[in-house]
Amino acid sequence: MTAPKDVAPDRRTAVLRTPRFWLAPIVVVALLMSLLAALYMGGILDPKKHLHDFPIAIVNQDEGDTVTTAEGDKPENFGNQITDALVANVPADKVDLQQIGIGQARSKLDSGELYGAIVIPSDFTKRLLILAKASVVPGDVEKPVITVFTNPRAGTFGVGLVTAITGPALATVDTKVGEQLTAQVDAQLGGNTQVSGAARLSLAAPINVLTTPHNPLPDGTGNGLSAFYYALLLLLAGFTGGMIVHSLIDGMLGFAPTEFGPRYVHxxxxxxxxxxxxxxxxxxxLVLxxxxxxxxxxxxTAIGMPAPHALALWMYGAFAISAVGITALAVLAAFGTAGLLVNLVLFVILGLPSSGATIPIEATPTVYAWLANFEPMHQVFLGVRALLYLGGGGSGDLGHAVLxxxxxxxxxxxxGVTVTTLYDRKGFHRGTVRPETAAV
Known part of the structure; x- marks a missing residue:
């Protein structure tokens, strides 16, 4: 393809030989991709290391029981001991272990305020003591159960974190309770009767820990990822939609050239x-x-996604697309071509890792929690998750997202109004820069 006639060969050579011509795209792309790598990889490589204020409830319903000893009867409550042990052993700077009732725990699980709950039943001590008696007295017996409820509606990655936190903690508790229970049995027998090996194994690990999801997600939710991808779609509709609208309208108004394959139109x-x-x-x-x-x-919905609040989801989706698109267009109007980079950083590079959609905000570096206060992706995700998973509520998540x-x-x-009005008043009209006056 021959060079345009209005561009002198010596000028073309001068432009191509300018270091800035080659360095500008290389430096900009390298910096943006480095930022992208640092934020994305820094947020996912070690979630347990970055845990902070991760909310889990412990519900102690144990009513206790009476133990007969050589000194007489005394009250016993293993549920209290387990609760105290968990509070002491779970790092307070990483996990927000909330001691609450069963009703409040269920409410917070439903609203997405908790990632999990440890529930000790009301007959826990009684069943432990029955297990101890059964070690020397024949009869059928079952180990007492502690139930760990996970919350897939708050995020599937959070389920794994709850298991990783509660598993080792409850295993330690199980061992300590087993040692205590074995010592009590030995003390009561006084060495006159030997406990069988099988019974000792049962006493050494007397607790059965059952992990189960609270209010499991239905089919068609992508194992809890549908809210994230739907929110991403809304953000992209506003962000990339704004870019496309900007380019097409500028081309039709004659402010920018447009190419269709080999055809060049200005x-x-x-x-x-x-x-x-x-x-x-x-x-x-606004029409789009x-x-x-x-x-x-x-x-x-046609391909199987449950949408229990379809009308509200459509309305909020339209609102979110409008807000992101209008803001993206305002940034382009203010910064011109550089606005593409600003929008990319604002809506994508900073938005995705701080969204809290794949990895909980409480399992990422604290800078992500700060970004989540204002990053559009996080706000949109909260609104979509509330409508898809949390009954339209989510402890005010939908209201927060709308606000x-x-x-x-x-x-x-x-x-947009301020900058474009100012540019118009200052006489910064959009025109074509003559080649001989363009900066090199």
Whole structure:
């Protein structure tokens, strides 16, 4: 392909020989990808190391029982001992171990405020003492059960963390209770009767730990990932949709060239202010948002995704797409081509690792928790998760998501109106820079 006639060969050579021509794309891409790698890999490699304020409940319903000793009867409550041992052994700086009742625990599990709950039943001590008696007296007996409820609706990765935290802690407790129970049996027998080997093995590990999900997710939720991918779709519809609207409208208004394969088109520039151009783009985005949100919902439900609050999901989806798209277009209006990088960093590079959708925020470095306070991806995920998994509530997650989405929309509106009006008043009209005056 021959060079354009209006570009002199000596100028073309000068541009190509300029170090900035080669360094600019290399440096920008290298820095962005380094930031991407640091944030993404730094957030997933060692979640247990970065645990902080990870909420798990311990529900002690044990009513205790009376133990007969040589000194007489005395009250015993193994549930209290286990609770105290867990509180002492579970690192308080990593796990927020909440001692609450069963009703409150269920409510917090339903709303996604807890990743798990350890429940000690009311007859726990009584069953342990029956197990001790059964070691020397024939009869059928079952080990007492401690139930660990996981919460897949709060995040599937959180299920694994709950198991990793409670498993070793309860194993230690099981050993200590076993030692205590064995010592009590030996003391009561006084060496006159030998406990069988099988009975001693049972006494050494007297607790049966049962791990079970609380309110399991239905089929069609991608094992708890559907909320994340749906939220990502909404964010991409606003972010990439805004980019496409920006490029196409600028091309049709003559502010930027457009290429279709080998065909190069550069329409004559239309006399229109920056502010009105932005209003046109916003209007297109407002039409697209409910349309795309409806398409997402229709396609997702058609292929099997449960949507218990379909109307609310469509409405919030349209709102989120509008807010992200309007803000992305405002950033482009303010920063021009550099706005592409700003949007990429804001909505993708910083957004995905701080979303809390795949790995809980409480299992990532604290900087991610700070980013989650304002990053759009986290807010959108909270809203979608509340509508798909948490009955539309989620301890105020939906209300929080709507509020923060509205704040983001307001910021985009203010930024866009302020900057484009200022540019128009200063006479920074959009035009074509002559080749001979362009900076090298």
């Amino acid at each position: 329409n004559p520039a239309v006399e229109i202010s920056r502010f009105r151009t932005l209003l046109v783009k916003w209007a297109v985005m 948002a409910p349309l795309v949100s409806g398409l997402y919902l229709a396609i997702s 923060m989405t509205a704040v983001g929309l307001l910021i985009g509106l203010v930024l």
